[in-house]
Amino acid sequence: MDFASFLIQVLNSLQYGLLLFLVASGLTLVFGIMGIINLAHGSFYMIGAYLAFVLTSATGSLVLAIALGIPLALIFGALLEWALFSHLYKRDHLEQVLLTYGLILIFEQLRSLLVGDDVHGVAIPAFLDASIQLTEVMSYPVYRLAISVVCIVLAVALYYVIQRTRLGMMIRAGNDDRSMVEALGININMIYRVVFALGVALAALAGMLAAPISSVFPNMGSHVLIISFVIVVIGGIGSVWGALVAALIVGFADTFGKVLLPEISGMIVYLVMAVVLLWRPEGILKKG
Amino acid sequence: MNVNASLIVKLIAVAAIACVPMSGESFYVELVAKMLLMAIFAMSLDLLVGFTGLVSFGHAAYFGIAAYSVALFTAKFGQMSLWVMLPAAILLSAAAALVIGIFVIRTKGIYFIMVTLAFAQMAYFVFHDTPLGGGSDGVYVDARPTAAIGSWVPFDLDNELHMFYFVLVMMLLVYLFLHRVLQSPFGRVLMGIKSNEHRMQSLGYFTFGYKLAAFTLAGALGGVAGFLYAVLFGFVTPELLSWHESGNVLLMVILGGMGNLAGAVLGAFAFEAMREFFADITKYWQLLMGGVIVALVLFLPGGLTAIPGRIKRALQGGGAK
Numbered sequence: 001m002d003f004a005s006f007l008i009q010v011l012n013s014l015q016y017g018l019l020l021f022l023v024a025s026g027l028t029l030v031f032g033i034m035g036i037i038n039l040a041h042g043s044f045y046m047i048g049a050y051l052a053f054v055l056t057s058a059t060g061s062l063v064l065a066i067a068l069g070i071p072l073a074l075i076f077g078a079l080l081e082w083a084l085f086s087h088l089y090k091r092d093h094l095e096q097v098l099l100t101y102g103l104i105l106i107f108e109q110l111r112s113l114l115v116g117d118d119v120h121g122v123a124i125p126a127f128l129d130a131s132i133q134l135t136e137v138m139s140y141p142v143y144r145l146a147i148s149v150v151c152i153v154l155a156v157a158l159y160y161v162i163q164r165t166r167l168g169m170m171i172r173a174g175n176d177d178r179s180m181v182e183a184l185g186i187n188i189n190m191i192y193r194v195v196f197a198l199g200v201a202l203a204a205l206a207g208m209l210a211a212p213i214s215s216v217f218p219n220m221g222s223h224v225l226i227i228s229f230v231i232v233v234i235g236g237i238g239s240v241w242g243a244l245v246a247a248l249i250v251g252f253a254d255t256f257g258k259v260l261l262p263e264i265s266g267m268i269v270y271l272v273m274a275v276v277l278l279w280r281p282e283g284i285l286k287k288g
Numbered sequence: 289m290n291v292n293a294s295l296i297v298k299l300i301a302v303a304a305i306a307c308v309p310m311s312g313e314s315f316y317v318e319l320v321a322k323m324l325l326m327a328i329f330a331m332s333l334d335l336l337v338g339f340t341g342l343v344s345f346g347h348a349a350y351f352g353i354a355a356y357s358v359a360l361f362t363a364k365f366g367q368m369s370l371w372v373m374l375p376a377a378i379l380l381s382a383a384a385a386l387v388i389g390i391f392v393i394r395t396k397g398i399y400f401i402m403v404t405l406a407f408a409q410m411a412y413f414v415f416h417d418t419p420l421g422g423g424s425d426g427v428y429v430d431a432r433p434t435a436a437i438g439s440w441v442p443f444d445l446d447n448e449l450h451m452f453y454f455v456l457v458m459m460l461l462v463y464l465f466l467h468r469v470l471q472s473p474f475g476r477v478l479m480g481i482k483s484n485e486h487r488m489q490s491l492g493y494f495t496f497g498y499k500l501a502a503f504t505l506a507g508a509l510g511g512v513a514g515f516l517y518a519v520l521f522g523f524v525t526p527e528l529l530s531w532h533e534s535g536n537v538l539l540m541v542i543l544g545g546m547g548n549l550a551g552a553v554l555g556a557f558a559f560e561a562m563r564e565f566f567a568d569i570t571k572y573w574q575l576l577m578g579g580v581i582v583a584l585v586l587f588l589p590g591g592l593t594a595i596p597g598r599i600k601r602a603l604q605g606g607g608a609k
Contacts, residue, residue, distance in 0.1 A: 037398060039535075087586060093398060094343055095585050098542050101535050102581030109575040226409060226531060233402045266413030270406045274391060277403060281395050 004134045009255055015144045017251020018151035022206035023224055024231040024243045025158060026199025032238020033175045034192050036085060037093050039100040042225025043107040044200045048207025050111060053120045053216045062125045066208050070201055077200025081193045117218050122211040147209050155244060162240060171195060175238050230269055234276045236283025245284060298550060309449050321452050323560045324459045325516040330540040330552040331466055332509035338547030339470060340502045341482030345401045345534050346408025347510055350381040352529030354511030356415055358518035359427040367431035377515040378508050385507020389500045408534055416526040426525030429518055455516050462509055466549055478502050545593035
């Protein structure tokens with residue numbers, strides 16, 4: 001492998017890993033703070049991608065579609081938390097798995113009813129529709145770089161919110177001890193709603209960003225969901241930084257696996273997970 | 289419900305199922321046969337989820353491994369003896385469960401759920417991506433195994449009726465076997481692990497070994513169901529190992545009410561009936577199915593088998609207990 005194609009694979013790994021981080025960070029927060037296994041999290045990615053498709057067709061611009069889509073996803077997330085997930089906190093994991101599994105069926109069917117089962121493409125915004133020439137024959141699309149940049153900015157913003165703001169403090173406290181936070185007079189239910197809506201919006205944003213490269217197709221959330229779970233488990237449940245490290249590991253393992261070991265590329269991510277869990281059964285960054 | 293009444297209900301149910309072939313509709317015969325083998329699958333999972341407290345989200349792997357071994361054996365050796373193939377398929381599923389079990393039993397709670405899922409996904413990709421499994425299109429099973437022992441042929445699986453009763457008998461055998469296992473000291477230890485693993489450990493039980501044994505046994509019995517599926521339908525695809533199937537069987541167990549073998553059977557029947565019924569009346573069956581599932585979780589914790597108790601309590605002047 002020469003340097004240019006190696007560089008392309010590295011950039012692809014980064015872009016894929018960072019995109020997965022957007023989905024997995026919401027999943028791990030909801031997991032860690034609210035104790036909820038949400039199988040429908042992949043559906044939010046799918047919904048985001050379809051939102052991008054529908055809104056881009058309507059407005060003619062992906063940027064506008066994302067600007068409209070994020071508030072919609074936030075509202076949707078808050079409503080969903082209020083209507084369904086708030087009833088799940090005291091239930092066991094099994095019932096959460098069941099309810100969210102039912103939600104996947106509902107979301108997929110609604111998607112089929114409203115938008116249909118066809119595969120759709122989404123146009124890349126014109127100002128990002130270019131490539132950087134690396135050698136005479138190889139180039140790298142600017143849009144993929146833009147995705148990586150957006151994801152990095154969001155990761156930094158997430159870090160700032162969680163580590164440096166009052167809301168972040170409450171979120172971290174909720175992660176450690178729910179009843180203590182309540183006893184201190186903090187409205188934990190409101191924090192849960194915010195965290196859940198944020199998770200939905202991040203997953204939907206990942207779907208919107210991915211729509212132009214992966215196109216938009218039925219059941220697109222299911223693969224992302226499983227990979228995100230792998231990331232959450234590798235990184236340690238509830239740890240956003242673990243999710244970032246794990247997402248990058250998965251991004252690199254998957255991308256380079258496809259190039260170097262194509263026969264077993266489907267399995268590599270799961271092999272990585274098995275090895276990590278043998279080494280640290282609670283994930284890389286799980287505290288004590 | 290006291291013991292005798294419950295026994296009578298079960299016997300009537302078995303008798304009713306045994307009468308299904310009299311309808312003469314091969315569609316229903318095949319559907320009920322599928323329900324019966326799914327009941328085996330659900331019971332095998334219930335051993336883990338309902339009795340040992342291990343929520344496996346990758347149980348379809350063992351179903352699929354046995355189903356694939358039927359297809360691959362038949363492709364390689366032609367028609368085989370039932371008495372060789374059934375144990376071989378079960379053994380393969382059990383071996384896979386044993387190996388995977390060594391890895392996954394170390395984890396707990398959410399991690400266990402996710403790790404079982406990850407290993408099932410690995411098994412899925414083995415059949416989906418490698419030359420071994422024939423890719424995403426799946427493999428046909430050209431011939432059902434023969435039950436002949438020497439020149440004596442006790443029954444013929446190519447005969448629709450014989451096949452149906454074979455599945456029914458297998459279901460009853462698995463039920464009785466698990467019933468017996470659960471009453472044995474081994475079964476008691478599993479239930480002890482479910483209610484409090486630390487206490488079982490401090491009583492001196494090596495709980496890892498017990499959990500691993502339960503996991504392997506559940507894999508083996510899941511293999512029985514997978515074997516029957518491949519023989520009945522004559523076709524296997526990687527989708528048999530997908531996480532959707534693992535989700536479906538988990539649903540059956542929960543639908544019926546966990547920790548209750550008859551509940552698992554009921555759940556499997558209810559699930560398959562619902563799927564057929566909804567698919568029959570509307571192409572939006574997923575929407576109805578999803579709605580039913582969500583409603584079930586929100587309004588009916590405990591599953592279908594909890595309904596009689598709820599009605600009883602309501603009649604006895606609600607909330608007395």
